Amino acid sequence: MVEAEPDLYERLQIRYPPSPTRVLAPGSPPAASRWTLGTVLAMGMGVVLVATLAALITLYVQGQADLRAARAELVAIGAHPLPDPDGPLNPSESPSAAQRRKEQLGRWLQGLSLGWRYHQGKIYYFSREPKPWSEAEAACRFTHSYLTSITSLEEQDYLAQEARGGSYWIGLTATGPGGSWRWVDGATYSQAQSFWAPGQPDSTDHGQWGQEDCAQIHPVRNGLWNDHNCNFTFPWICKRDLSMP
Template structure:
């Protein structure tokens, strides 16, 4: 028997097709946002836009109102300013000399600047209602720094106006008790009259605050819808400044 040759399977070369290249795994899709979350976000965004819109409208309205009030005050001041303008010797001068016209222009300019800074015009005066709190003496010093004094009140109409504008808050006014008898006087030099005063019932009572001393300064007070109350001058309250149109 002839010797067996190499096995048939030994001579067979099996060729395998090349393996396909490995593919990177596809990125996972982001999870779908919850409908509830999207709805909440939209609601919040809508609410913010509505608030911003309402705030913008309110600011525009306040600006328009403020400009209208400023123009009205400017017209009134221009109308009443000329006859009240004083000459250097204290007399009123109906003649409109260049010097008088210049003084009037400067005076009205200061007034209008005050109105733009928060002062309020009423019947020939401008008033400033502070947002700070000071003792009576410090409040008067603050008024003097703006060429004014703590407010005097010399008529029922002026009392009604200031009590209304005080809106239920206490404010120092320019009335103080001085001298041995504690007589009352207006710090701006206006004449004080007991008959033309607006004290709340039982006031002034000069309550003794011990180490702080007696009550010797007046304020518009919420009790009695803005009638006057005497209080210790060392306590701190808001205050009202007043400038008279007839004073440069």
């Protein structure tokens, strides 16, 4: 007995087009997964925005404190008795002298707004990019400053703390008479008032690169000094005194 072949309509598979609301892009996750991912991303962006806002507020508050301290310092020293660029003129000085003071105060306040840090009548700049020592010094000179000198324990402690474990060029170099150490800003170098790490300076010879004739704040022993080859690249610290023009 011959079996009857299946009816034509039994073999026909009717395929309906998918509903437009259900069409997904290739590789797209299911709707529930997309909702979860979107929620996570939104929450993450919220956290980032809150953290960024908190950081900006902290920087603003610190900047305002620095500005107030700088103004107070300018008032305290006789060469800068004008606390406010828009304040009244001193009757005993000429308009041109008052204008020069206003311009100088404006430069200080601008420097603080650009990331310089105020401390004890001076402002410091901690760079982020690395350069050889000579280029770092040139960068400081471009901003009417010098690679920083360090002439007291208080200043050493402040800079070591602000360095936060990093290595930074400072303005000490062995280019004086007979290879003696000197500060490029003209400060007097004193071995008794120096802060070298144990065993430093050791003047290691780097062959074709020469010896170690430049100093840096180094992570070892809480930012004590290390001598290094001047051709190597590190970030640096500039310093300006409030008495500088």
